[in-house]
Amino acid sequence: xxFDSESFRRAMRAWTTGVAIILAAHEGESYGMTINxxxxxxxxxxxxxxxxxxxxxxxxxxxxxxxxxxxxxxNSQRQLAEDxxxxxxxxxxxxxxxxxxxxxxxxxxxxLAWLTCRVVHTYAAGQNTLLVAEVTAxxxxxxxxxLVYHDREYRQLV
Numbered sequence: 001x002x003f004d005s006e007s008f009r010r011a012m013r014a015w016t017t018g019v020a021i022i023l024a025a026h027e028g029e030s031y032g033m034t035i036n037x038x039x040x041x042x043x044x045x046x047x048x049x050x051x052x053x054x055x056x057x058x059x060x061x062x063x064x065x066x067x068x069x070x071x072x073x074x075n076s077q078r079q080l081a082e083d084x085x086x087x088x089x090x091x092x093x094x095x096x097x098x099x100x101x102x103x104x105x106x107x108x109x110x111x112l113a114w115l116t117c118r119v120v121h122t123y124a125a126g127q128n129t130l131l132v133a134e135v136t137a138x139x140x141x142x143x144x145x146x147l148v149y150h151d152r153e154y155r156q157l158v
Contacts, residue, residue: 016150021084022050023099023106024061024068030094030106031057034085036149038070046135048117051128059129066119068133069105072112074144078154080110081147103137113140 023032037051048070052059062068073081080097088096098109103116117133148155 013151016148016155019073019081019147019149019154021071021073021080021108021111022052022058022062022068023071023108024058024065025101025104025106026061026065029061030099031061032071032084032094032106032108033058034081035070041132046138047120048115048133048135050117050131050133051125052131053128055127062119062131063129065104067104068117068119068131069102069107070115070117071108071110072114073147074110074112074142075147075156076144077110077147080108081154110141112142112144112146113138 017036018038020035020038021032022035022038023030025031033056035050035052039049041047041049050068050070052062058068083093083096099106100109101107102114105116107114107116115138116136118136119131119133121132123130123132145157148157
């Protein structure tokens with residue numbers, strides 16, 4: 001049996017994940033993108049992990065500020081996920097939604113929950129970097145169904 005990157009991609013499409021948006025800011029500039037590479041690592045201390053591709057603008061902002069937010073999306077926020085996944089770019093992306101600053105990190109005004117985080121460790125991982133971050137604040141805003149991603153499509157829990 002041969003192993004190649006396409007077979008790995010096909011296998012990973014079988015993994016269902018939640019959908020969130022990471023936002024970061026540095027020296028008055030902010031940016032965000034849709035992610036599904038986010039997980040809780042520890043409750044005590046409260047730690048999460050996020051993997052970011054090294055050549056993204058968000059990674060650059062996180063790398064300089066060491067602060068970011070995670071905004072967990074509800075099923076009704078599919079368009080928001082698509083916009084931050086690449087449908088909108090630059091200022092159009094950031095100006096299309098209400099964003100406020102909390103604990104030095106930009107936050108979306110909508111979503112199931114949010115976390116502000118401070119990077120405590122980084123690990124090189126190929127063309128990506130694994131961030132381990134301490135959660136500095138969080139809030140749950142809604143009990144709606146979450147937005148999930150499976151086999152390259154947004155899905156609804158039933």
